[in-house]
Amino acid sequence: MSVLVVIPARYASERYPGKPLVPLRGASGRQATLVQRTWEAARGIDGVSRVVVATDDDRIREAAEGFGAEVVMTSSDCRNGTERCAEASDALGGGFEMVVNLQGDAPLTPRWFIPETIEGLRAAPDAGAATPVIRCDAETLNGLKMDRQAGRVGGTTAIFDRDHRALYFSKEVVPYTADAEKAAAVFHHVGLYAYRPEALTDYPRWDIGPLERTEGLEQLRFLENGRTMSCVEVETRGRQFWELNNPSDVTRLEEMMATMGME
Template structure:
C-alpha cells in the first residue's frame, strides 16, 4: 500500500509539473496581436509611394484592406507622419496613428505607434505598405509561427525565388537552418558558391529553392521595445537590413516558407505588374 501511495504521489507530482510547464507554454502563446503598416511619403527611389494609385486606390489602402482580412489580428493601423497619407487612409476607413517624422525606419515607427494605442498587445506585426497583394493567410501563418515558437522573438515569411532574380539587389534573400530559423539575410546572392554562379543546389538537395524575404516582421512586443533601444550592428549597416540586428544580438527568427508570387512595389515599373496581377485575380 505504501508503495502504491508513493507511486500515486510521484505521479501526481509529475502531472503537476507537466501542467505547470504546459500552462507556462500556453501563456507564451502571445495571443493579442496588432498589425501596423508604417508609411512615409519621402523615399529616395520612389517619392510618394504609399499614395501611388493601384487600380484607383492608394497602394497603402490596398495593403490595409488585405491585412484587415487576417483573422489573427485584433487591430490593424497605419502609422505615418504625413497628413496626405493619413487623410487617404482615414477616408478609406482605416485607423491612423500619427508618428514622428524623426523615425529612422519602419520598425521604430511601429514601436511608436503601438505605444500610442489603447490596450496591451503580445505581438506586433510590421506589414510593409508596398505589398498591396499580401495574402491574409500569410500574415496569419507568420503570427502563428511566432506563437508556436516560444524561443523565437521574431518571425517572418519567405517564398521561393526564381533563379533569374537571385542576383537582383532589390530582392532580399534568406537562408535558414534545419529547424526553420533564419541564419542570414542579404541583398546579394545568398547562398553563394565558389564559382559565383546562380545554379541549383547540389544533390541530394537539388529541389531546395533560393528564398526571397517577403518583408513581414512579426515581433514579440517586449522584444520590439528592446530592439529599438539596441545600437546598430555591423552587418545590419553593411547590408542595410534591420532584421540582421536581431541575429547579431543572438536572438532567433522563425521563418515560414510560403508560395507567394506577387511581390511588392520596389520601383515605379512594378505598379503595372501589380495591377495586371490584380486583374488576373479579379480584384478591383
C-alpha cells in the first residue's frame, strides 16, 4: 500500500500573503523558497511513494514545476490544507493507504517525523488521523509565551489523554504554567498530519464548528465531530524546529538553518 505526501500551498493567506514563495537562505548562501525547501524535506523519506504540491495559484504552480515538483491544481474553495489534501488525493484517483499533509510553512520538519507519524496512526486503529507533538523544554516554552505576549500567532500546543488521543489544540499556551521548570507538561504541535482515506474523505463534508472557527485550527474539526486524532510524541534529536508563521520568523529560521548547516 502506498503513502501520498501532499504539500498544500496557498498564496492568498490573510496573515502572510505569498508565504509559500518566501525565500530562505541556507548555511551555504543558497536561497530557495519555502515550498521548495518543504518539498526537498519530503523527498526520499522511507515509506513515501509520492510527493505532490497542491495549490490553487499559478504562481506557486510555476515555481513548483520549476524546481521539479509534481503539482495538483485544487479549488480556491478549499478552506484549509486538509480540504486541499482531500481534493488532491481525489484528483489523483485515491487508492492510498494513507495521505500525509506536510504543511508548506515547516521546512525544518525532521525527516523522521513523517514515518513516525505514519507508524503512530497504524498503531491506533480507532484514529482517523495522527499528528506529531514535541515535549517542550524551557527555551521553546519561553518562545511560545513571548510570541503570545507580543500579540503574534506563534506555535500551537496540544493536550491529549493517557492513550495519546487528542483532547484539544490551541494557539494559546496550554496547559497553563507559570514555571519554566514545568515546561515538559506543554507539547508543541507540529503542523503535520497523517490521515486514513475514509477520514479524509469525510472531513470536507463536516461543518466548521465554533472551536475551529475561533482558534483557526483545522484539526479541531476532527474533535468537534467526535473523531479520534492520535498525538504521536516525536523527538527532535537535537535539531531545532520552528514553523514560519510571521514575517519575523524568516530570520529565526535562517539562523536555525545556519546553525544546523542546512544548505
